[in-house]
Amino acid sequence: MVAAVLAGNPDAFRVLVERESRATVRSCYRILGDLHEAEDAAQEAFVTAYRALGTWRGEGPFGAWLARIATRIAVRKAGRRRPVAWIDPRPIPMDGTAGDQRGGIGEAALAAVLGSATDPAHLAVRAERAAAIRTAVANLDEPYREVVVLRFFAELSLAEIAVQADRPLGTVKTHLHRGLQRLRSSLEAEGVA
Amino acid sequence: MGETLGRPDRFRPDELDGDATAGEQARAMATARELEWLAAIDDVAASAGFTDRVMAAVAAEPTPRPVTAAASAARRGAFLGVFAAFGDLWRVAWTGGRPVAVRAPAMALVVVVLAGTLGAGALGVGALGGLLDRPDETSRPSPAASPSPLVASPTPSPTASASPEASDSPEASESPEPSESPTVTSKPTATPRPTTTQQPSRTPEPSDTPEPSRTPEPSRTPEPSDTPEPSRTPGPSRTPEPTETPKPTDTP
Numbered sequence: 001m002v003a004a005v006l007a008g009n010p011d012a013f014r015v016l017v018e019r020e021s022r023a024t025v026r027s028c029y030r031i032l033g034d035l036h037e038a039e040d041a042a043q044e045a046f047v048t049a050y051r052a053l054g055t056w057r058g059e060g061p062f063g064a065w066l067a068r069i070a071t072r073i074a075v076r077k078a079g080r081r082r083p084v085a086w087i088d089p090r091p092i093p094m095d096g097t098a099g100d101q102r103g104g105i106g107e108a109a110l111a112a113v114l115g116s117a118t119d120p121a122h123l124a125v126r127a128e129r130a131a132a133i134r135t136a137v138a139n140l141d142e143p144y145r146e147v148v149v150l151r152f153f154a155e156l157s158l159a160e161i162a163v164q165a166d167r168p169l170g171t172v173k174t175h176l177h178r179g180l181q182r183l184r185s186s187l188e189a190e191g192v193a
Numbered sequence: 194m195g196e197t198l199g200r201p202d203r204f205r206p207d208e209l210d211g212d213a214t215a216g217e218q219a220r221a222m223a224t225a226r227e228l229e230w231l232a233a234i235d236d237v238a239a240s241a242g243f244t245d246r247v248m249a250a251v252a253a254e255p256t257p258r259p260v261t262a263a264a265s266a267a268r269r270g271a272f273l274g275v276f277a278a279f280g281d282l283w284r285v286a287w288t289g290g291r292p293v294a295v296r297a298p299a300m301a302l303v304v305v306v307l308a309g310t311l312g313a314g315a316l317g318v319g320a321l322g323g324l325l326d327r328p329d330e331t332s333r334p335s336p337a338a339s340p341s342p343l344v345a346s347p348t349p350s351p352t353a354s355a356s357p358e359a360s361d362s363p364e365a366s367e368s369p370e371p372s373e374s375p376t377v378t379s380k381p382t383a384t385p386r387p388t389t390t391q392q393p394s395r396t397p398e399p400s401d402t403p404e405p406s407r408t409p410e411p412s413r414t415p416e417p418s419d420t421p422e423p424s425r426t427p428g429p430s431r432t433p434e435p436t437e438t439p440k441p442t443d444t445p
Contacts, residue, residue, distance in 0.1 A: 006257060013251055017244045025239040030232055039243055046247045053257035055281035126234065133231045151204075152228035158208055173210040180209075180221040187227065 002062060005053055017046055020063050023154070024070045030153040031074040033134050041077050045070035060163040067154035068146075068164045075149065078138045136186040144179030147172055203229060279306060 004012035024045060029038035049066050056065060137148060150156045162169045204225035206218050267275050282299045
């Protein structure tokens, strides 16, 4: 597919966008906490990837390469804005499907996690807690932040992270361990953990 | 909380490095569960028109080629960008897995850039060699004894010749001055020349020190009394009296 795009067939890129858009937007949303910003970041990531497609080494899956671009853009956007705890006032769909026009939450998983998902108090607590975790992740130093974000928000395996970041697997493991330790300390300081 | 999510990619302890203690592992696992919980509640999807918006944005972009990336970096004037783009070009040109439509322009540009770089380097080396040769030619004579003196002699010789000239010029300037006050210095210099034979007569000049004794003449004047010695500055101006030195010349 990438070869077709490079050969001058831009429509082939549409297939890549349709295939990767969900994961890309989701990764950005986990960092930013706002779907509109997440889609902006994901769109910027797709355009950036399209421009650099000719230089893509082809090491690892295209989605992993795109995820690294997208999370970098999202982290940069998150660092530029003021910290805000987003509380979504809209009612959450109860059918368990992921996504309405603006994107929905996996309600089955959420219900399992929080029990009463419609309770405003629960929603407020959940939003505050999510914002605190996002802030703690955003405040991590590099390279720990990148490894944590790619592992938990982009859902890449450590082997994929090692390939994309061009680091040994052992180094990635060490970075992940230290990143989680620092994140734990930060969350404990915030009273979240 | 997140343990009930059942995600296929749940975090496992073996994803930590081997140095982690049991306590550290427990803390890391707890933090990982927090992150997994956040990932679970943030499981969103893109809106319906997202793909169309992305494709509309991509449509404005040129076809992705390493050559265009290098050209855009050069247009931006980003030196590092050009350098990185050339590295990408090199990799694209000499590694497989890419269509010919991508590799061929990359190869061509790499060859052109290499040829240009080598040519510019050769020209630079040649120009540098030429610059180094020229100073060698000038430096060779300098070690040689004869040319360097020739070159150096003009400057010293004028200085040497100028020194008398310079002495002349002051003399010339003094020549009018002797009639005036500066005669103090000019007298000794001016008088000797004409009266080289009169040098014996110069001895009278020291003997003329009585002439300073004539300075009592200034003393005659109450002027010194009027003003202290500073007024004697006119005394030196009285050196016109030395103009009376012609008298000594008259004496011979």
